[in-house]
Amino acid sequence: MNPFKLVIKEILYRRISSVVILITVIVASSVAVSIFSLSKASENETRKIMREQGLNLYIYPKGTNLIDFYTVNNTGTFPESYVDVLATSKTFDAVRHLTGILQVRFPEWEDPNGSKHQIMLFGYKDEAIQKYLQEQETMGFDVAKGTVVLGSLISKNIKPGDPFVITGEDGKAYSYEVAKRLSEGKGLMDQGVSFNLEDLQQVLGIPGQINKIEALGCVCKDGRIKNARTQVQNIFADLEVTEISSIADARENQRVMMNKYGAFIIPFVILSCLLITGLLFYQNINARRREIGLLKAMGRSIYSILYIILLKAFILGLAGGIIGFFAGSAIAGYFGKEIFLFTAQSIKPIWPLFYGCIVIFPVLWMLSSWIPALLAARIDAARTLSEE
Amino acid sequence: MIGNFKTKGCKMIEIKSVSKRYYTSSHEYTALDAVSLTLSKGEYLAVTGKSGAGKSTLLYVIGGLIHPDEGSVLFRDRNIYDQSRSEKDAYRKKEIGFVFQQFHLMPYLSVLDNIRLACYEKSHYDTIDSYLEKCSLTELKVKFPSELSVGEKQRTAFVRAIISNPEILLADEPTGNLDPGNSKILMDLINTFHLNGGTVIMVSHNHDIVKYADRIITIEKGKIIAQSQADAQQ
Numbered sequence: 001m002n003p004f005k006l007v008i009k010e011i012l013y014r015r016i017s018s019v020v021i022l023i024t025v026i027v028a029s030s031v032a033v034s035i036f037s038l039s040k041a042s043e044n045e046t047r048k049i050m051r052e053q054g055l056n057l058y059i060y061p062k063g064t065n066l067i068d069f070y071t072v073n074n075t076g077t078f079p080e081s082y083v084d085v086l087a088t089s090k091t092f093d094a095v096r097h098l099t100g101i102l103q104v105r106f107p108e109w110e111d112p113n114g115s116k117h118q119i120m121l122f123g124y125k126d127e128a129i130q131k132y133l134q135e136q137e138t139m140g141f142d143v144a145k146g147t148v149v150l151g152s153l154i155s156k157n158i159k160p161g162d163p164f165v166i167t168g169e170d171g172k173a174y175s176y177e178v179a180k181r182l183s184e185g186k187g188l189m190d191q192g193v194s195f196n197l198e199d200l201q202q203v204l205g206i207p208g209q210i211n212k213i214e215a216l217g218c219v220c221k222d223g224r225i226k227n228a229r230t231q232v233q234n235i236f237a238d239l240e241v242t243e244i245s246s247i248a249d250a251r252e253n254q255r256v257m258m259n260k261y262g263a264f265i266i267p268f269v270i271l272s273c274l275l276i277t278g279l280l281f282y283q284n285i286n287a288r289r290r291e292i293g294l295l296k297a298m299g300r301s302i303y304s305i306l307y308i309i310l311l312k313a314f315i316l317g318l319a320g321g322i323i324g325f326f327a328g329s330a331i332a333g334y335f336g337k338e339i340f341l342f343t344a345q346s347i348k349p350i351w352p353l354f355y356g357c358i359v360i361f362p363v364l365w366m367l368s369s370w371i372p373a374l375l376a377a378r379i380d381a382a383r384t385l386s387e388e
Numbered sequence: 389m390i391g392n393f394k395t396k397g398c399k400m401i402e403i404k405s406v407s408k409r410y411y412t413s414s415h416e417y418t419a420l421d422a423v424s425l426t427l428s429k430g431e432y433l434a435v436t437g438k439s440g441a442g443k444s445t446l447l448y449v450i451g452g453l454i455h456p457d458e459g460s461v462l463f464r465d466r467n468i469y470d471q472s473r474s475e476k477d478a479y480r481k482k483e484i485g486f487v488f489q490q491f492h493l494m495p496y497l498s499v500l501d502n503i504r505l506a507c508y509e510k511s512h513y514d515t516i517d518s519y520l521e522k523c524s525l526t527e528l529k530v531k532f533p534s535e536l537s538v539g540e541k542q543r544t545a546f547v548r549a550i551i552s553n554p555e556i557l558l559a560d561e562p563t564g565n566l567d568p569g570n571s572k573i574l575m576d577l578i579n580t581f582h583l584n585g586g587t588v589i590m591v592s593h594n595h596d597i598v599k600y601a602d603r604i605i606t607i608e609k610g611k612i613i614a615q616s617q618a619d620a621q622q
Contacts, residue, residue: 325428
């Protein structure tokens with residue numbers, strides 16, 4: 001008889017113990033998946049919060065007066081291609097996300113009512129991810145070409161979908177569709193308009209130029225500013241680096257703490273479940289001593305007996321791993337909405353984890369049944385079969 | 389036909405000075421003490437004796453399940469305990485069929501699947517229906533052991549033991565749990581297997597049962613103390 005069929009029939013016959021073993025796998029895999037998913041969400045959330053808080057690193061032209069940099073916002077420019085050079089440099093691994101920005105104070109913008117205001121203009125180059133670091137989703141504030149995003153204080157008569165008109169350095173009027181209006185509380189951005197970099201370069205008549213790079217997601221927790229500064233200046237001696245947010249540190253520490261928590265709780269839950277499974281398998285083997293003795297008497301080799309026990313563990317590990325993946329993803333999605341503000345809608349099943357689940361959990365559960373399986377293979381068939 | 393054998397009479401099993409001892413923390417117990425025995429193909433041997441005399445140990449030594457401390461068990465002139473583990477497994481799979489007092493049916497398999505468990509060639513599967521018919525199990529083939537009477541369970545165990553056409557049927561107190569009616573049915577089935585050329589070694593202390601055998605040996609304290617040719621009911 002096909003061992004698979006034999007194992008399935010045994011699983012269905014000993015439903016309670018099989019279901020308990022299945023539950024241990026589901027608990028272990030769903031806890032692992034949900035914590036991992038929430039940890040990833042927390043990481044993304046942290047980065048987005050850091051983005052909201054003004055990022056953690058600015059890269060700007062050397063010699064820039066930082067008072068001007070923070071207040072006047074009209075500083076010297078440098079080529080936007082610097083971003084791509086940094087993103088593809090093997091020697092620059094201090095940051096992961098790089099966004100080239102052209103940020104200027106525009107002295108006289110005329111609103112639809114004809115009144116003039118001093119506003120901020122931000123041009124965003126599409127975010128670049130450091131090529132030689134682990135791939136991650138972009139965190140940047142990309143603006144589609146031909147559109148703008150308005151700060152909360154900019155003429156409230158202009159609604160999403162309306163045109164935003166601005167007069168360029170060349171005297172021409174440029175019109176862009178308003179994609180959305182940001183909620184208030186975004187600091188400098190409240191009084192600004194965000195463009196696609198190329199659009200703003202056209203308005204200002206400085207093609208290919210930016211005046212800062214915002215850097216996100218430092219990989220080096222200790223001495224990151226020093227590393228980043230040294231690494232950037234080794235590539236571009238005409239650039240400076242400054243760290244701009246201590247909140248970023250607090251957020252990053254929170255993220256690291258979350259990762260440490262996950263690094264403790266996931267192995268703890270998995271090991272506990274494995275121990276329970278091992279005991280359940282031991283109990284299962286004891287209950288099946290005569291069956292195993294009979295298989296031996298019928299000429300089944302110890303390898304085929306090991307195979308039958310391990311196949312059961314594999315099947316339950318696989319089924320539990322798959323169910324646990326979806327349960328864990330659902331749990332992360334459900335609770336993530338309550339926990340996270342920015343990433344709530346983007347908590348989705350992490351598919352690489354699915355492949356991990358269908359490999360790791362069957363293997364772990366086979367390992368947990370390994371000792372009981374060895375004991376089964378050593379059962380004295382003559383003794384068990386002659387017991388009354 | 390139950391069993392599928394033709395020749396009869398040549399030496400099949402030779403047991404030479406086999407001893408088996410068990411040890412507990414306080415004493416040593418001799419289950420078999422230099423037992424020697426020869427069995428011919430197609431012979432029906434009954435092994436009797438009191439409980440603990442060593443009857444079942446002898447059966448399991450022949451079945452390749454208990455390694456003797458001394459001596460050898462030759463099947464067709466090859467010591468089965470000198471063989472590799474896989475050869476010994478193959479010996480049990482192909483040459484031996486076991487029937488136990490406790491039936492030892494898989495509780496989660498139907499009658500049909502319990503029998504299929506012992507099949508390893510297509511021809512075995514092909515003969516299941518005819519064996520079920522002969523043993524009055526056809527109507528019960530989809531039932532599970534918990535739904536069977538003890539007689540039906542033992543008949544299922546018997547079909548499972550012989551479905552792969554083993555040379556030797558080893559029966560350990562096969563009627564121990566059966567009423568006289570079911571005992572007779574089972575013994576008739578075993579006898580038919582024997583009459584068709586199968587070799588039978590049966591352990592029992594029931595004198596009504598051992599009368600089916602060609603030869604009866606009595607074991608006491610691990611030694612063969614008596615041996616007689618029976619008046620076989622053939």
